[in-house]
Amino acid sequence: MTADALAAWCHVRNHVDWASVVGETPAPVEATVDGLGTWCDAGGRSSNPARGDRLLAALAQSRTDASRKRPLTCVLLAKWQRLVLGQPEVSFRRGDAFAKGGRERYALTPHTQRDFEHCLRDSADPRVxxxxxxxxxxxxxxxxxxxxxxxxxxxxxxxAYVLELEGVRLDQTGPLQTTRYADDAAGAADLAALVSVLIRSTHHRVTRARC
Structure with missing residues (x-):
């Protein structure tokens, strides 16, 4: 059986020094171009206009939720996911999941949803x-x-929601769209560094445009 990539991710997650892998970034940051809106609009619109519309609807809902400072929970994600998929109901998976052509398997245990909720709460940790x-x-x-x-x-x-809660929007998201692997600790740290660069770059462009 394919190794459990979720277990590998949990190991990586606990060993990356998230608090020091990047420094603090400017906040708030108001982008002159809505990078995430552009990503949503392009997310299938050329071949499937409804898919792009659904993504934009989910983005709008997530921003409304951010304005109300709603904590990140599985229930909140399910609300967005109903819009993303255009389905009246979605629920947490009930079995192992697979990605990357079956090369990564994410096992399901009786504690998976509980562990996921705990991880989501970490998104509000002010020490990181x-x-x-x-x-x-x-x-x-x-x-x-x-x-x-x-x-x-x-x-x-x-x-984007975690950033939005702090008043930060990116003017580009293209660099984020690359394949990630559950057992790649260096890649996880690099993603944090990339998000930091994108925040600073957006802030720099906004500042320059105002001069």
Whole structure:
């Protein structure tokens, strides 16, 4: 049987020094271009306009939730995921999940959903820099793989939500769209560094545009 990639991620997650892998970043940051909105609009619109519309609806809902400072929970993610998938109900997966053509298996145990909820609460830990919290939450969704479908899209919305709670929006998200592996500790740290760079770059461009 394929090794449990979720167990590998939990090991990596506990060994990355999230508090020091990146420094603090500017906040709030108001992008002159809505990078996530552009990503949603392009997320299938050329071949499936309804998919792009659903992503935009989920983004709008997530931003409304952020304005109300709702904590990141599985219930909140399920609300967005109903919009992402265009389904009236979605529920936490009921078996092992697979990705990357079956090369990664995310096992299900009686404690998986509880552990996922605990990880989501970490996204509000003030001891960890914003970029690290956003990157870690993205990877939590990717590797806990909470729902049967659409987890990659949900991971991006989750990353953006953690930033949005601090008043930060990115003007580009393209560099984030690359394959991630559950057992790659260096890659996890690199994602946090990349989010930090994107926040600083957005802030720099906004500042320059105002001069």
């Amino acid at each position: 820099p914003l970029a690290s919290r956003a990157a870690r939450a993205y990877l939590d969704v990717a590797f806990f793989h909470p729902f049967p479908d659409g987890n990659a899209r949900l991971a991006m919305l989750t990353l």
